[in-house]
Amino acid sequence: MRTGMTTLRWLSGLGLTLAAVQFVSTVRADESVQSGTDTASLLTAGTESVSLAEYIDQQIRQGWQDNDIEASVAATDEEWVRRIYLDLLGRIPTLAEGRAFLADESPRKRSVLVESLLAHEDYVRNFTTIWSNNCIGRVTPRRVSRKGMEKFFREAFAKDRPWNEIVVDIITASGHYEENGAVNYILAQLQMPDNGVQLTAMTTRLFLGLQVQCTQCHNHPFNKWQQDQFWEYNSFFRQVDKVDHSKPDPTSGRMVDDYSEVVWQEFTGPVYYEKRSGVMQVAFPRFEGRDVDPGVGIDRREEFGKLLTQPVGDQPPHIAQAMVNRMWAHFFGYGFTRPVDDMGPHNPASHPDLQARLAREFAAADYDVKQLIRWIVLSEAYALSSQYGDKNEVDDPAAGEIPLFSHMYLKSMQAEQMYDSLIVASNAHQAGQGGWSAQETQRRQWMQQFVVAFENDENDESTTFNGTIPQALMMMNSELMEKACSVERGSFLFESMSKPGPEAQKIQDLYMAALTRQPTRTELGKVQKMLNGYGLQKLNGYQDLFWALLNSNEFVLNH
Amino acid sequence: MALWNNYGMNRRHFMQHMATAAATVPAMNFLSHVQANADLVRSNQKSCILMWMGGGPPTIDIWDLKPESKNGGEFRPIDTSASGVQISEHMPETAKVFSDLSLVRSMSTREADHTRGRYYMQTSYVPNPTVVHPTFGSVVSYEIGKNRTALQIPAFVSIDGGAGQAGFLGMTHAPFVVDNTGRIRNEPTAAGKDRLEPRLTMLREIESGFMQSRRGELPKAHKDVYANAVNLMTSKQMAAFNVSQADASLGLEAESQATKDAYGTGGFGQGLLMARRLIQVGVPFVEVNMGGWDLHQGVFDTLKNQRLPLLDKGISAITADLKQRGMLDNTVLVWMGEFGRTPSINQNVGRDHWAASWSVMLGGGGLKNGQAIGATDKDGLQIADGSKAYLPGDIWATVAMAMGIPVNTVHTSKRGRPMKLANGGTPIQELIG
DSSP: OOOSHHHHTTOOSHHHHHHHHHHHHHHHHHHHHHHTHHHHHIIIIIHHHSOHHHHHHHHHHHHHHHTTOOOOOBOOHHHHHHHHHHHHHSSOOOHHHHHHHHHOOOTTHHHHHHHHHHTSHHHHHHHHHHHHHHHHOSSOOTTOOHHHHHHHHHHHHHTTOOHHHHHHHHHTOOEETTTSTTHHHHHHHOSSOSTTHHHHHHHHHHHHOOOOGGGGTSOOSSSSOOHHHHHHHHGGGTTEEEEEEEEEOTTTOOEEEEEEEEEEOOOOSOEEEEOTTSOEEEEOOEETTEEOOOSTTOOHHHHHHHHTTSOBTTBOOHHHHHHHHHHHHHHHSOOSSSSTTOOBTTBOOSSHHHHHHHHHHHHHTTTOHHHHHHHHHTSTGGGBOSOOOGGGTTOOGGGTOOOOOSSOOOEEOOHHHHHHHHHHHHTTTSTTOOOTHHHHHHHHHHHGGGEEEOOSTTOOEEEOOTTSHHHHHHHHHOHHHHHHTOOSTTSHHHHHHTSSSOHHHHHHHHHHHHHSSOOOHHHHHHHHHHHHTTTTOHHHHHHHHHHHHHHSHHHHEEO | OOOOOTTSOOHHHHHHHHHHHHTTSOSSOOOOHHHHHHHHHHTTSOEEEEEEETTOOOGGGTTSOOTTSTTOOSOOEEEOSSTTOEEETTOHHHHHTGGGEEEEEEEOOSOOSHHHHHHHHHHSSOOBTTBOOOOHHHHHHHHTGGGOTTOOSOSEEEESOOOOOOGGGOGGGSOEEEOTTOOOTTOOOHHHHHHHHHHHHHHHHHHHHHHHSOOOSHHHHHHHHHHHHHHHHTOGGGGGGOTTOOBGGGTBOOOOHHHHHHHOSSHHHHHHHHHHHHHHTTOSEEEEEEOOOOOSSOHHHHIIIIIHHHHHHHHHHHHHHHHHTTOGGGEEEEEEESOEEOSSOOTTSOOOEEOSSEEEEEEETTOOOSOEESOBOTTSSSBOTTOOOBOHHHHHHHHHHHHTOOTTOEEEOTTSOEEEGGGGOOOOHHHHO
8 A cells, every 4th residue: 555655755846736736646546447456455455454453563664665665673661661651651761660560571562661650549640631731721811610521531541441431421411510520621611702613723723733723713724624524513602602600609798710611502593604795605514514503492412413423434433533643742742734733635644544543443342542542552663662773864844854763763751741740759768658649739730830831712822841941940959859859768769879779780670670670880980970070969869960961861751 | 873973973972082091191100110221221122912813703704894884794983092093992902002003904914815816915915926025023133133133033023823834035034833822842951962962973973964965945045944943951041931030131021810800811811911021022923823713603603702802902012012111112913814804794693705805903013003094985995085005015115114134125035036025015104204
């Protein structure tokens, strides 16, 4: 199977995209004329006859071959275990976790670890954080309950609920914001009375991977989407309203915020919108060519929920494609499209066939999120080193190239990952403590210094965390770092370093706690020499060493 | 209002105009005479202050009023010290200094979504999946920052901001984001400062291995950002962030209460005051953010009672202050948001997103100020016949020219594509003369 990537590599500007897409489809048309039934049989039997695991590796390898590159070597166990902990649990492994995996000699230890991490409480916590941030942002908007939203996702991920059910619950949610935490997604999009415009834009982007918001005002300049499409989607969300309840404050007697809820409001018929020319138009509820009765007694959001899982022509449902793309990007740093939430004919995918098959199988597996994760993390590509060589240095999506996944791309740790990892490193001697919920509030307060909210109808925000001076200052000077490097009695450094034992062993402990690997012999020599300079203040030396390890690029970058 | 006289003014406006003339003697004295000379000596360095109006300001109610149209809304225009240029009646102080400011009233941009609009206005390029374009502050940091060898703090500071990216120019040119109190978080303690030297030595040794392994640009970028952070931590130029701190060697005074009041005590005013201090120490690009413009409802009340009084104070104070210090000709002022707002007023007495015809304000920088360039039609719905439509690239090309950055500069993206400065925009002829 050709992937069309050799051609796509030449694409760069959006301006070129249209022409090139046409070029690809022309080529494909020609081929099917030449090879006739062969192509057809290949598409049905050929693709599905290999297992999905083989198919993923095959498709990725095809990309390497088409582009004349050679993949990097496989990641070492040290590299891989740190990566999988960060990606699945949102933190680095503890000293004990890292050691246990590296000492394990079983050939199946990677898949065994994946299973145990998927069953870990931190898996639930990590994906709860990610999806709560996706749905309501890092800065909780007014009249939204983060507690409620997190509770919803915590239960959803803990119970392994199918992704389509989670999404339908969110989209059709009604009620009290703590009793039914799913409503908080909608509440966060209803910050202004805007006829559900923001809710429409966010829902299509986040859950369907489609950016139709520009068509609110005009036809899309680059794709088939027309202005009516935005308003057709929007007409599904016109029966949503919210009520903000207040209550008297017993001490001051003034009215203060109580709870909020999402409620139904009557809405029938079409929505009206204005063309740029000033002409009024109507749009009826319609999803990918399927019409919904605009009359009385129809719950449009419920209808929307039913249509979500329908295939779109010969393609799997948008909701499956969108989740596959997001998950792939979560693990590789890049999805099949850039950005991950802008799929469509105007923005060709790097591996369209692979994405489609993953989405089809994800849907067929009842939208089992963990199954999707297994497929991705047990692939050949996920297990490659992040170090590249001459033969694949061109595979550099940071420079704008189409990702070919011939080596692992570096990912900057998210702020939450950094916080949790620093906590792990500083408590490295007390492995498996758990009890994250107590730290939830502290972590969120700490987070605020890196988030800027824009207070507009898109409710968007930006983090100033990755690779910035504020991040560097935090890493060098913050209380959190001071705590991590503390030599007070009971701290990791004090306990480990004041134990009897050779110096080399202590240095190895620090490397293992921070970087999940042993120092090389050269590194060990260098460090010992530096530590000698501290004379009797050896504990200070260990402290500075640990500080340096935690501040190093190897710690900060998920590799 | 039918009482127009031959000069296009009615009586009320005429009276206001007279009041303006009377106020030409500075109402506010921004500097002590002792300090004046020091500032003048330093002031040949070019800089730019971007006033970013997050949310999309209704320029039809601020800079380009349509009192005769059904779209005109509640506000009346008043005359300004720039002859023939009228602005909103709720901007009286700004009207007094308008001979040092200008308007481009025929902006026609294509993005009416916040994220895309912000990207387009700040980079001059529309979003593209394969490349991240640098915001203009990053371009200035790259082009001018490298020549300011005495500058120890970042060349691009964003006050209350955070969305701009340096893109292919690299993380060292990303905005340094602070809030309007100027408080820098996580500064080292005295004890921490003492430990810094041995720790950094250790860090250099430890991370060299990972850096030399081939893993892309991030490890090196990480090291560069640390170098900048260390510079910042140990620099006395940090005093510029703290409006209450004086440093005679830098020509910085502790700002008096009167000065703080003149700028306005809100975040925008205090941010502008900090911006002035930052350009005094040589920062070439400062962005000051003012939000709260996404006025889908209650536009007139919010403008009149909240936004415009703050905006008026801030703009008039920075203009007058820079002028008194002899810094205005070297400092380009730019005022813009991601788009304007609909000429038509919606059912919630609000205005929605509108990119087809709106205004941007410029000033200082040695430009030929006191003009309004371009025009919209009588209802504000489109660019008037015969008026040239401008793009963000034209604004930034004008700024580049005023700052001495060659307009034909071409940068190279990471995959080797040539990227023209300001997307090949052309400086606005009327402003550069």
